[in-house]
Amino acid sequence: MKITRKGEYAxxxxxxxxxxxxxxxxxxxxxVREEDIPEKFLEQILLALKNAGFVESKRGVxxxxxxxxxxxxxxxxxxxxxxxxxxxxxxxxxxxxxxxCPKEITCGIHSVMLDVSNATAEILDHVTLADVCNRTxxxxxxxxxxxxxxx
Amino acid sequence: MKITRKGEYAxxxxxxxxxxxxxxxxxxxxxVREEDIPEKFLEQILLALKNAGFVESKRGVxxxxxxxxxxxxxxxxxxxxxxxxxxxxxxxxxxxxxxxCPKEITCGIHSVMLDVSNATAEILDHVTLADVCNRTxxxxxxxxxxxxxxx
DNA sequence: GAAATTTCCGATTTGACATATAGGAATACT
DNA sequence: AGTATTCCTATATGTCAAATCGGAAATTTC
Ligand code: FES
Ligand code: FES
Numbered sequence: 001m002k003i004t005r006k007g008e009y010a011x012x013x014x015x016x017x018x019x020x021x022x023x024x025x026x027x028x029x030x031x032v033r034e035e036d037i038p039e040k041f042l043e044q045i046l047l048a049l050k051n052a053g054f055v056e057s058k059r060g061v062x063x064x065x066x067x068x069x070x071x072x073x074x075x076x077x078x079x080x081x082x083x084x085x086x087x088x089x090x091x092x093x094x095x096x097x098x099x100x101c102p103k104e105i106t107c108g109i110h111s112v113m114l115d116v117s118n119a120t121a122e123i124l125d126h127v128t129l130a131d132v133c134n135r136t137x138x139x140x141x142x143x144x145x146x147x148x149x150x151x
Numbered sequence: 152m153k154i155t156r157k158g159e160y161a162x163x164x165x166x167x168x169x170x171x172x173x174x175x176x177x178x179x180x181x182x183v184r185e186e187d188i189p190e191k192f193l194e195q196i197l198l199a200l201k202n203a204g205f206v207e208s209k210r211g212v213x214x215x216x217x218x219x220x221x222x223x224x225x226x227x228x229x230x231x232x233x234x235x236x237x238x239x240x241x242x243x244x245x246x247x248x249x250x251x252c253p254k255e256i257t258c259g260i261h262s263v264m265l266d267v268s269n270a271t272a273e274i275l276d277h278v279t280l281a282d283v284c285n286r287t288x289x290x291x292x293x294x295x296x297x298x299x300x301x302x
Numbered sequence: 303g304a305a306a307t308t309t310c311c312g313a314t315t316t317g318a319c320a321t322a323t324a325g326g327a328a329t330a331c332t
Numbered sequence: 333a334g335t336a337t338t339c340c341t342a343t344a345t346g347t348c349a350a351a352t353c354g355g356a357a358a359t360t361t362c
Contacts, residue, residue, distance in 0.1 A: 001152065001153060001240055002152065002153035002240060003240045003241050003264070004319095004320065004321085005251075005320075005321065005322090006320075006321075006322095008241060008251065008252075008260070011260050012252065012260065015259065015260065027336095027337075027338090028337080028338080029337095035253065036253050038321080038322065038323085040322070040323055040324080041321070041322055041323085043338080043339085043340095044322090044340095046338085047338085047339065047340075050338095050339090057337090057338060057339090058329090058330080058337085058338080059328075059329045059330055059331095059336085059337055059338045059339075060328095060329055060330025060331050060335090060336060060337055060338080061330065061331040061332070061335070061336045061337070062330085062331065062336085062337085063329085063330070063331085063336075063337050063338065064337080064338085065338090076263060089152055089153060089154045089271075090154050090159060100159070101159075101163065102186065102187050103287075105290070105294065106287050106290040106291040106294060107287065107290075108166065108282075108283035108284060108285070108286035108287035108290070109159070109162050109163065109166065109283055111283075111286045111287075111290065112227060112274070112275070112278050112282075112283060112286065113154070115274055116271055116274050116275065119270040119271065119273075119274060120267055120270065120271065122270075123263070123266055123267050123270060124263075124267065127263050131259070131263075132259035132260055132262075132263060133259060134259070135259035135262045135263065136254075136257050136258065136259035136262075139256070139257040139258075139259070139262065140257040143256065143257060155348095155349065155350085156349075156350065156351095157349075157350075178307095178308075178309090179308080179309080180308095189350080189351060189352085191351070191352055191353080192350065192351055192352085194309080194310085194311095195311090195351090197309085198309085198310065198311075201309095201310090208308090208309060208310090209308085209309080209358095209359080210307085210308050210309045210310075210357075210358045210359055210360095211306090211307060211308055211309080211358060211359025211360050211361095212306070212307045212308070212359065212360040212361065213307085213308085213359085213360065213361095214307075214308050214309065214358090214359070214360085215308080215309085216309090
């Protein structure tokens with residue numbers, strides 16, 4: 001699983017929306033300013049996220065985007081699967097797999113990559129947008145504490 | 152970390168060499184026949200593996216390739232890093248990283264991806280070529296047992 | 303020492319895909 | 333009507349994966 005810019009932008013945008021959950025609409029421009037993402041590219045991404053049901057939107061003046069569900073109900077793994085495809089590092093390990101290795105049934109490499117794939121999914125399918133926000137907050141606080149020693 | 156064909160071929164070739172460790176030279180043609188890999192492509196790959204010290208070679212009649220070290224001393228993680236680059240799913244998490252997220256220092260996504268990266272490395276930096284061979288053997292045996300019920 | 307075999311090495315090709323950008327249509331508010 | 337905002341499709345651009353080509357260098361064999 002390689003996470004592309006598109007996937008990274010999608011996650012960053014969703015985290016941004018999570019931080020503003022239940023605080024009204026959030027417009028593309030707002031997210032662009034906050035996250036430094038190419039506007040037209042983000043437009044495409046939000047559209048995909050909308051079609052997949054992660055976010056909803058409203059057009060016209062005062063419109064914008066907002067999460068369809070609470071941040072603690074959105075798994076990072078699902079976002080990545082939508083934007084960047086399977087979590088598995090090798091196609092032969094993912095569901096929509098093509099047989100590539102001539103001896104797949106007894107392929108040790110396949111077996112190892114299955115382990116990797118499961119370990120990755122185990123993490124990404126348990127981390128929610130809310131968790132990401134909390135991590136960010138925790139890191140910022142711990143950093144602030146450290147700063148205090150130098151005041 | 153996305154594993155490319157090149158990386159997959161590299162691993163398959165090394166496993167093939169591991170299975171013939173201390174049994175003399177193994178020529179490109181032999182590996183091609185056994186593993187169904189494009190010959191000229193495999194040539195490039197073996198050359199890279201040789202320059203990195205994983206294999207050694209001998210030219211001319213009766214020449215070929217062989218592992219520089221015993222199969223239980225070669226880690227899958229090192230092979231993948233050489234051929235396909237960092238194990239991390241995002242560049243900002245790898246050593247040779249470029250700052251991409253504007254708030255990297257307190258980025259929750261970064262933190263999660265670091266976990267993923269570490270989990271992946273934990274597996275791939277403990278699996279050797281010998282382990283892969285054993286897994287293959289184990290799978291084949293278990294499969295053979297199953298077959299017996301149908302005889 | 304000529305011929306056959308095998309690895310070594312750089313250049314080139316091809317197609318796919320990542321990363322956008324452009325331009326306008328549709329919708330909603332004032 | 334006019335403005336703001338999302339929606340949608342098409343197009344451009346560059347990079348890289350995946351291979352192919354052609355010959356040079358080394359080694360053995362005869
Ligand atoms: S089955 Fe995927 S590498 Fe063998
Ligand atoms: S630091 Fe990599 S996504 Fe934020």
